[in-house]
Amino acid sequence: MNKNSNTYERYSRQIILKEFGTIAQEKLMDAKVLVIGAGGLGCAALQYLAAAGVGTLGIIDDDVVALHNLHRQILYTMEDIGSFKVLKAKEKLNALNPEVTIITYNERIHNNNAFKILSEYNIIVDGTDNFASRYLINDACVLLNKPLVYASVSQYEGQVAVFNCTGNTETIATNYRDLFPIVTNDDEILNCAEAGVLGILPGIIGNMQACETIKLITGIGKPLWNTLLTYNLLSNEIHQFQIQPTEMSHSMIPKTEDAFLQMNYKMNCQSELVPLEIEISLFDRLRESGKVEIIDVREPGELPLIDQFPSIHLPLSQINESNLEFTGDTLLLFCQSGKRSKLAAQILSRHFGTDKTIYSLKGGILNWLENRNS
């Protein structure tokens, strides 16, 4: 690295650190890190990974920015509401550090895309918000032998750990199933939407994830190998717990890619994935993106017929396991008033779990038509 270059200047304050130097900086610039979830944890981790000069950052998320995200997802602003998170995150990170290559995946992580995407990266950062995705990511990382930087938050408390690597050949690496071998039903533990989270907490914990990732890449310090760190924001208490490999974990992880593809993570965790009701503006924006399937759940004969945009007709009364074949990752549901489409969204969310994102049009198609005519 040329000492007179802008690149050297950008990273000079960390390059001059005694144990860091240009060698560690070049390791960062050669590294490829995938951040799964561009929410509270992801926003924090992504900013410091980009600022530190990680060469390639992948971001996977299929969600759009909402007002209730802004207290903790600090990559986004009011102007970004309704936009896809990965696209806005890429814009902000490019502005922060144009030397970093940002690759976005505007989709949800699931069995069919996990291997293809994860295999492109050196380290995986889990910033997801449900148990089904966490077990899926863990198993894919074990099978692909990828280091996994795990974190999760609830209310005032966070957890961080580094899985699937130990830094030496003598110690057996542990994984998420060694920590939580009994799969948790998503209905059993309140998530951020239900239990709440102080906005700064995922910022702190996401930064810890970025820090562990940087330590893994550069070789400085001692990462949280086989260790769970807990942080309590109210008391400032930090604890570390040693994780040990278990037989149960070994037996529960699929042994091959084919076995992984057959795993039903959503059934195992029964993700509650509360169906989101969306306003007309977001409904129209998603509809116009062309990346969604629109489903009319009204009964046959109900008026008015909708010819303003293409839709599939699947009456609520006829929804059953045998007719739930949709090609899109995102489904937009509507009915007359929004009540039946909300119920249908709950049924479809139960069925698809993390595989699809499902929205119900708030106020229904009558409200949409009224809004359009006014």
Next chain:
Amino acid sequence: MPLQLKLFGQLTDLCNTNSITMEDSRDTDILLEKLFHQFPELRKTKFIIAVDNKITTGNTLLTNESIVALLPPFSGG
């Protein structure tokens, strides 16, 4: 000597405290039964147990100096 129990996450809401002092117990199974008797809601909740900062699997012997932690899984991101 009483045994110190630390609670994490939403377990603190269920028990209304983040630290409980329990009478001495020979192992974690006995400790849990006493705890469930005192806080029946805990029986319905998932958590893992750490003894002296090590995550345990199965029933684990305790000494009168053991520090036991109950840690629920979180899913938030």
